[in-house]
Amino acid sequence: MSTDLKRRSIPFSPPDMTEAEANEVRDAIVSGWITTGPRTKKLESIISEYVHTEKAICLNSATAAMEMVLHVLGVGPGDEVIIPAYTYTASASVVQHIGATIVMVDSQKGNVEMDYEQLLKVITERTKVIVPVDLAGICADVDKIKEIVTRPEILAKFRPANDIQKLMGRIIVSSDCAHSFGAVRHGKMAGEIADFSSFSFHAVKNFTTAEGGAMTWNLPFGNEKVERQQVYYGSPVPFIEGETWNEFIYRISQLFSLHGQNKDALAKTKLGAWEYDIIGPWYKCNMTDIMAAIGLVQFERYSEMLKKREGYVAIYNKAIDALNTCLDTEYQVAYLDHKSDNHCSSHHLYLVRLQGRTRKEANKVIENMAERGIATNVHYKPLPMMTAYKALGFDIANYPNAYHLFENEITLPLNTCMTMEDVEYVIENFIEIVKSL
Ligand SMILES: *Cc1c(COP(=O)(O)O)cnc(C)c1O
Numbered sequence: 049m050s051t052d053l054k055r056r057s058i059p060f061s062p063p064d065m066t067e068a069e070a071n072e073v074r075d076a077i078v079s080g081w082i083t084t085g086p087r088t089k090k091l092e093s094i095i096s097e098y099v100h101t102e103k104a105i106c107l108n109s110a111t112a113a114m115e116m117v118l119h120v121l122g123v124g125p126g127d128e129v130i131i132p133a134y135t136y137t138a139s140a141s142v143v144q145h146i147g148a149t150i151v152m153v154d155s156q157k158g159n160v161e162m163d164y165e166q167l168l169k170v171i172t173e174r175t176k177v178i179v180p181v182d183l184a185g186i187c188a189d190v191d192k193i194k195e196i197v198t199r200p201e202i203l204a205k206f207r208p209a210n211d212i213q214k215l216m217g218r219i220i221v222s223s224d225c226a227h228s229f230g231a232v233r234h235g236k237m238a239g240e241i242a243d244f245s246s247f248s249f250h251a252v253k254n255f256t257t258a259e260g261g262a263m264t265w266n267l268p269f270g271n272e273k274v275e276r277q278q279v280y281y282g283s284p285v286p287f288i289e290g291e292t293w294n295e296f297i298y299r300i301s302q303l304f305s306l307h308g309q310n311k312d313a314l315a316k317t318k319l320g321a322w323e324y325d326i327i328g329p330w331y332k333c334n335m336t337d338i339m340a341a342i343g344l345v346q347f348e349r350y351s352e353m354l355k356k357r358e359g360y361v362a363i364y365n366k367a368i369d370a371l372n373t374c375l376d377t378e379y380q381v382a383y384l385d386h387k388s389d390n391h392c393s394s395h396h397l398y399l400v401r402l403q404g405r406t407r408k409e410a411n412k413v414i415e416n417m418a419e420r421g422i423a424t425n426v427h428y429k430p431l432p433m434m435t436a437y438k439a440l441g442f443d444i445a446n447y448p449n450a451y452h453l454f455e456n457e458i459t460l461p462l463n464t465c466m467t468m469e470d471v472e473y474v475i476e477n478f479i480e481i482v483k484s485l
Contacts, residue, residue: 106335108339112305113263120300138226158453167193171205182224186385187228198218226253249261256342267293304331360462381401395462410458413458426454430451
């Protein structure tokens, strides 16, 4: 064993925080304004500028953002939302929250993306939204989904329920971009590719505000004017003459996120402006300025962080290519395609599959890595294997490709607190352990 392999301790995804984040949070705390206010608004404009959308709304999680999309679209009981089986629960749970029906689609064979043949088969007259997941930070093929939902026979099935659905005139694509802040595909940023996109700024993600998230949207009619009063869950939303759809979506999302109250706390601080109305009995999922303070500093550091991740992934890829030359074809280690001429991921997670191996063998590798101080993870145990989704009637037998992706998957640590030596330590140990299988 070389000296480089002397035992280290490598956490899976610690938050990458510096004095700068701590100072900005301190400034927010002593500024006299700690909840949604100027720092949140600033972070929203930074995000929308970064992902090339007219607007962005910051919320307390990606889960809230994904649920918000469904509220804005007026999706509810009787409607169906299609999600992949191979994802995290939040992609699906929000569908349950609003009382719509979850429809799950298997993955492609050996590929984390949805099986588009199967997707085509499960679309019905009740389908309102399709949720692709940018797994590991790699943008899903939203163009393919848009092509599918604009086929004449699929368009003919669409039954729009509110004005936004009517203006779309087709099934809406709402991307789970929890992993993909900063990712690019065909020259477009995650956030501007799908109709709606939801980012996560949870502590384990690339870019974090401890807890947090953002919703962006890119709609063909976004700059057109809203022509009549909109009603949500029976509550008429005050009509504003000349308001565009982008402005309306921002306003309705703010209302949903703040009790349906027509004045936020900041507006109420104006002397004498105590009076407010409750437009609808809605939700509470706004971002605080303390959270936004972290995000403002993270953003300044983000391009460096992305570069570092990209470099580490290149090292992992190269080492695994070399490992594969020593392994029989049936046992080759597979990794995801994070970068090519037409895409660059956010390099969020480094998933590998020990092809030809069982879950038991993969778990053994996880244990051996842990003995050497290296934290790994599994992304994902497919939803139909989880108690909650089994209880809803989902059966993993119907999702064989998702099962096979999970069967021998291991996620190696990839984070910006790691040094080059840490990365080498991880990959050298991994290779040694895999070779010993
Ligand atoms: C983390 C994650 C979410 C949830 O993000 P929150 O901000 O914690 O709500 C959703 N989808 C995927 C794929 C995730 O990994």
